[in-house]
Amino acid sequence: MEKITIYTDGACSGNPGNGGWAAVLMYNNQKKEISGGEKDTTNNIMEITAVIKGLEALKYPCEVDLYSDSAYVVNSFAQGWIYNWIKNDWKTADKKPVKNKELWEKLYNLTQIHKVNFIKVKGHSDNEYNNRCDKLAREAISKL
Numbered sequence: 001m002e003k004i005t006i007y008t009d010g011a012c013s014g015n016p017g018n019g020g021w022a023a024v025l026m027y028n029n030q031k032k033e034i035s036g037g038e039k040d041t042t043n044n045i046m047e048i049t050a051v052i053k054g055l056e057a058l059k060y061p062c063e064v065d066l067y068s069d070s071a072y073v074v075n076s077f078a079q080g081w082i083y084n085w086i087k088n089d090w091k092t093a094d095k096k097p098v099k100n101k102e103l104w105e106k107l108y109n110l111t112q113i114h115k116v117n118f119i120k121v122k123g124h125s126d127n128e129y130n131n132r133c134d135k136l137a138r139e140a141i142s143k144l
Contacts, residue, residue: 001062002027003027004025004027005026006025006026006054006055006064007024007067007121007129007132008021008023008050008051008054008066008068008070008073009070009134009137010044010047010048010049011046011134011137011138012043013141015043016042017040018038018039018040018041018141018144019037019038019041019042019137020035020037020137020144021035021037021047021053021140022034022133022134022135022140023050023057024132025054025057026129032057034053034054034057035139035140036053036140037137037143037144038144044070044072045100046137047068047072047073048072048100048104049103050137051066052106052107055107055110055111055113055116056110061113061115062114062115063117064114064117065119066116066118067119067120067129068119069121069122069130071120074118075120085098086108090104
């Protein structure tokens with residue numbers, strides 16, 4: 001199975017507001033950057049969308065080290081929240097419906113295709129690729 005590294009980030013101008021997402025995919029010495037934006041969205045939606053778009057860009061099953069500065073995204077898998085949501089018919093621990101269920105379902109399905117290792121990075125620090133994703137996501141907002 002091919003080993004791929006993906007960095008993702010989402011951004012929002014206002015929350016809700018216009019949002020952008022970006023992903024940088026790296027394999028061997030190749031690098032691919034993708035980004036996009038949506039009107040009237042939230043930061044969390046853009047963070048999840050960035051991960052989905054990054055994984056959807058893969059043409060076949062891969063082993064992925066996925067770096068995100070979103071604790072919401074990383075912890076959903078690393079701490080097993082998503083498995084409890086599925087088990088509890090998409091309800092949170094306090095029995096409320098999970099927000100952004102359709103996006104979580106899409107992301108979960110992609111994790112059944114790819115072996116994804118979610119890794120939390122510190123946002124807005126000195127990580128070159130996280131900073132690049134942030135820049136691309138913000139540029140996508142400016143194009144809306």
